[in-house]
Amino acid sequence: EAxxxxxxxxxxxEKRQSVAFWCNPISGHATLYWYxxxxxxxxxxxxxxxxxxxxxxxxxxxxxxxxxxLKGVDSTLKIQPAKLEDSAVYLCASSPRxxxxxxxxxxxxxxxxxxxxx
Amino acid sequence: AQSVSQHNHHVxxxxxxxxxxxxxxxxxxxxxxxxxVQYPGQHLQLLLKYFSxxxxxxxxxxxxxxxxxSKFSFNLRKPSVQxxxxxxxxxxxxxxxxxxxxxxxxxxxxxxxVQP
Numbered sequence: 001e002a003x004x005x006x007x008x009x010x011x012x013x014e015k016r017q018s019v020a021f022w023c024n025p026i027s028g029h030a031t032l033y034w035y036x037x038x039x040x041x042x043x044x045x046x047x048x049x050x051x052x053x054x055x056x057x058x059x060x061x062x063x064x065x066x067x068x069x070l071k072g073v074d075s076t077l078k079i080q081p082a083k084l085e086d087s088a089v090y091l092c093a094s095s096p097r098x099x100x101x102x103x104x105x106x107x108x109x110x111x112x113x114x115x116x117x118x
Numbered sequence: 119a120q121s122v123s124q125h126n127h128h129v130x131x132x133x134x135x136x137x138x139x140x141x142x143x144x145x146x147x148x149x150x151x152x153x154x155v156q157y158p159g160q161h162l163q164l165l166l167k168y169f170s171x172x173x174x175x176x177x178x179x180x181x182x183x184x185x186x187x188s189k190f191s192f193n194l195r196k197p198s199v200q201x202x203x204x205x206x207x208x209x210x211x212x213x214x215x216x217x218x219x220x221x222x223x224x225x226x227x228x229x230x231x232v233q234p
Contacts, residue, residue: 042224109162
């Protein structure tokens with residue numbers, strides 16, 4: 001089974017520029033997550049999609065970050081304009097539909113995109 | 119807000135030493151608990167998880183963790199570490215306040231370095 005794919009793996013931009021990341025989840029996984037992992041910290045959720053709908057974007061800085069999952073499959077995360085503090089690894093994860101009676105199923109993580117903002 | 123604390127930021131052990139990494143969370147309700155591992159250059163992988171039942175759970179590669187509800191803790195243990203266990207370990211919690219929100223709250227991670 002192919003894992004979660006992300007591209008690019010690395011990106012270096014200058015502040016105030018725009019950048020976009022792409023994620024293709026494991027086939028058939030209904031739920032997709034974007035996490036931000038700043039150096040020395042654990043991943044922090046930015047946004048959660050269930051199919052093509054947003055379930056939780058409470059921690060997404062909406063003035064500069066946006067994300068979409070138009071057809072309920074792959075997803076893009078955009079930052080416009082980037083700030084120095086956006087330097088981080090952006091992780092995409094996906095999980096299948098939970099079993100009946102359960103609220104959770106395992107999340108599978110991609111390799112991440114390492115963003116450096118100069 | 120709910121939080122997850124990992125108090126050991128960097129641990130250095132010799133091979134065959136025993137390992138215990140602490141994890142505490144700040145919520146008295148129902149939780150799902152996880153340990154993830156990130157080996158150098160690789161992505162996050164699930165080590166073990168606790169949903170319910172026996173509070174002592176066993177994971178891959180000889181790791182185990184014990185859920186102590188009264189202490190809000192989920193410590194990771196391994197009786198004898200190997201050099202290949204060198205990695206970063208993350209404790210994560212799903213706070214079951216809204217079953218639609220399945221995202222995890224992660225601790226800050228513990229970097230384990232095992233010396234041969």
